[in-house]
Amino acid sequence: MAGVRTSREKWGNRIAIATVFVALIIMLTPIYWITATAFKPRNLATTIPPTVVFTPEVSPFVKLFTKRSQLRDQPTQKEYDAAPWWEQMVFDGGEKVVRNRKTGEVRPSGYADRFKNSLIIAITSTLLAVSMGTLTAYGFSRFKVRGEDDWMFFILSTRMLPPVVVAIPMFLMYRVVGLNDTHLGLIILYTAFNLSFAVWIMKGFIDEIPKEYEEAALVDGYTRMQAFFKVVLPEALTGMAATAVFCFITAWNEYAFALIMTTRKAQTSPPFIPSQIGSGLPDWTVIAAGTFLFLIPVAVFTFLLRNHLLRGMSFGAIRK
Amino acid sequence: MAQIKMINVQKFFGQNQVLQDLNLTIEDGEFVVFVGQSGGGKTTALRAIAGLETITSGKILIDGVEVQDRKAADRDIAFVFQSFSLYPHMTVRENITFPLRAVRMDKTARDKAVNETAEILQITEHLDRKPSSLSGGDMQRVAIGRALVRRPQALLMDEPLGVLDSKLREQMRSELKRLHIARGSTSVYVTHDQIEAMSLADQMVILHDGVLQQVGAPDDVYLKPKNLFVAKFVGSPVMNVADVQINGSEVTMKGVDTGFTFDESTLASLAKYDTEITLGLRPEAILLSQARTKGYTQAVTTNIEPLGSHDIVDVRLGDTVLRVRTESGFVSGEGQPVWVGLDTTQAHFFDKKTELNLRGAA
Missing domain, CATH: 1.20.5 (Single alpha-helices involved in coiled-coils or other helix-helix interfaces)
Structure with missing residues (x-):
């Protein structure tokens, strides 16, 4: 300035x-x-006054990824020495890691699977919502659509109802068609949530792209589809990136439907993390560890797209 | 290179008719300029030739082949947009190469064509830059390069100089003319600027409200306008127009006592029309004199525009203000009495109702 x-x-x-x-x-x-x-030991997580200085340890993560139970008896010195270092930390916290009785393998808690589910569902639904949204927006932006304004309003109106209101009917319908507890089920739901948003945002971006770009390509011997991919899409990337970030965050964070629609196979992280609160006194360190890991993908994704996001947010106001 | 023919072309946007029975032949190698006010249908006509706009009825022929139902891609024409429409995500080279990729030309031929085109347009040093870093004139050159590189049948241009400043516009104008002469390609050019149109055109096509008004060489259009619209549209300053009364060999403007004497036979031919007459006078058809002269009428100057090479002087004659072209410094100020005469051979008479030029080819 x-x-x-x-x-x-x-x-x-x-x-x-x-x-x-x-x-x-x-x-x-x-x-x-x-x-x-x-990174706190369990006994420091809920002290009054809060503990600020402490020696960080990874026991919350060990507990997050394994099945464990309360210690009834202290482990013998021999048992304790035989255990690997991370299992010793769980012993120190007053719990023990559950192992398979026959093979002695550690039984996983299932967080890794839930995390994987979250990634699959969020990424797939984001890709679907952004690509479908871009194509729809392109159609509305470039072609004469009878009742265009009404259609656009209809698309917007799908967001006016809080989604949870339809959770129970959706649950019943999903049960009939067998989409309960499937990846596909949640992908469809999240794509549907995000689609209207994606259409509206992308329409704004595509309206900003001069239609002479495609016309030039059309005159130069390209089909409309080729013109779309070669000329419109590169120009719309910024908008698509911004839209993708928002769609991804929505799909990644969604809790209510994930809780209702999934139980095990396709369960995502959000409903799983609170279920780890444990019996007896809540173990906040495990919750925190789960949440901490859960934050990382969004942070990375947003970071990678930050340049597009900044340009995208100014909505073509500084074009040229 | 090609001849373009439009036969009975009609175009409606909803209820709104933008082209009415357009019949036009553009000969091979001609530089044709569509000119008219905005909304006159000139851009629509151009886009119809290009295939960017489907026509409601009629035929468009390129080299004798009906193309009105063909896609733009299959008409082998090139189009230059007012906004240049250069792809910002591609370099200049990629922009110019873009049309060649559509026809799958191999790389060596492609590079050769691009380099040749760049050389002609003097943009070789910019080939690896992005369009956004270029000046307006260079962007324009790139846009023309992209259009020419494929050697299309015809080159269509929609106000390609519209966004440039006036100095650059003049320069690009002569470059375009040079390019046209060198290449000899059929060119159709749209502009609302009649000076640009006159300086570029072999043939001017004047459109108004979707109706073809006149086709002709710039001189023809200027000297023999078919109707009042063309007369007023072409030429700067605008042609002076006044309602007149004809008595014998005298033509009198409203609010003036004395009339101007015309050749008897000229006026006699008007008598048969029996309508109200509008007199049209170009600024150079009006003569001024400082001293009382026979056949001249006294008037008062009201405004002077000194333009260097000549002056434009407004004189009040009764109810009418006439704009007169004089040598510079001929009148020294406003409010001066001058004597006004007419060069009767340059006068135009229009039917006030139909607006047609009654003296025809004077």
Whole structure:
């Protein structure tokens, strides 16, 4: 920002920076606390006053990925010494890792599978929603559609109802067609959630792309489909990236339907993490460890697309 | 290179008719300019030739082949858009290569064609830059390069100079003309700027409200406008128009006592029309004199536009203000009395109702 700045503007600037700092602290503290808790020993997780300084350990993650039970008797010194280091940590916390009686293999808690389910479902539904949304938006943007405004409103109106309202009917329908507890079931649901959003956002982006681009390609000997892929799509990538981030976050975070529609095979992380709260006193460190890992994909995805996202957010306001 | 023919072409947008019975032949190698006010149908006509707009009825022939039902891709024409429409995600080279990829030309031939085109348009040094880093004139050259590289049957241009500043526009205008002469390709050009049209065209096609008004060489159109619209549209400053009364050999403007004397036979031929007459006078058809002259009428100057090479002087004659072209410095200020005469050979008479030029080819 060039030009003369009065002292009033300077103060305004300082206040703005201070406000940003305060906002950052408010927003980042929970993330810090989840991260810290994920590395705390269980007995330090819920102390009063809160423990800020501690020696980090990975026992919450060990417990997150394994089945375990309360220790009835302390393990013998021999048992304790024979156990690998991570199992010793679980012993220290007053629990033991459950092993298969015959083979002695550690029984997994299933978090890895749930995490994998989350990735499969969120990524697939995001790809579907963004690609279908882009094509639909292109159609609405470029062709004369009878009742275009009504259709667009109809598409938008699918978001006016809180999705949970239809959860029970959906559950019953899914049970009839056998989509309960399947990846496909959740993928269809999440794609449907995100599609209207994707259509609206992408229509905004595609409207911004001059239609002369395609016309030039059409005159130059390309079909409309080729023109779409060679000319429109590269220009729409920014918008698609921004849309993908939002769709991914929605699908990744969805809790209610995942809880109702899935039980084991296709269960995603969100309903699984709270189920690990355990019996007796809640073990917040395991919850925190699950949540911590759960945060990573969104952070990575957003980080990778950050340039597109920034340009995308300005919605073509600074085109050229 | 090709001849383009439009036969009875009609185009409706809903209820709105934008092209009415358009009949037009563009000869091989001609530079034809569609000109008219915005909304006159000129861009629609161009887009119809290109295949970007389907016509409601009629035929379009390129080299004798009916193309009105063919896709744009199959008509072998090139189009230059007002917005240039260069793909921002491609370099200049990729932009120019783009049409060649559509016809699957092999790489060596492609490179050769691109380099040749770049050379002609003097954009070789920009080939590896992105369009956004180019100046307006260079963007325009790239857009033309992309159109020419395929050696199309015809080159269609929709106000290609519209977004350039006036100096660059003049320069590009002469470049386009040079290019056309060198290549000899059939070119159709759309503009609303009649000066641009006159300077470029072999044939001008004047459209108004979707109706063809006149086709002709720039001189023809200027000297022999078929109707009042063409007369007023072509030429700058605009032709002076005044309702007149004819008595014998005298033509009198409303609110003026004395009339101008015309050749008897000229006016006699008008008498048979028996309608109200509108007189049209180009600024150079009006003569000014500082001293009382026979056949001249006294008037007062109201405004002067000094343009260097000549002046445009407004004179009030009764109810009418006439714009007159004089040598520079001929009148020194507003409010001066001058004597106004007419070059009667350059006068046009229009039927006030039908707006047709009654003297025809004067």
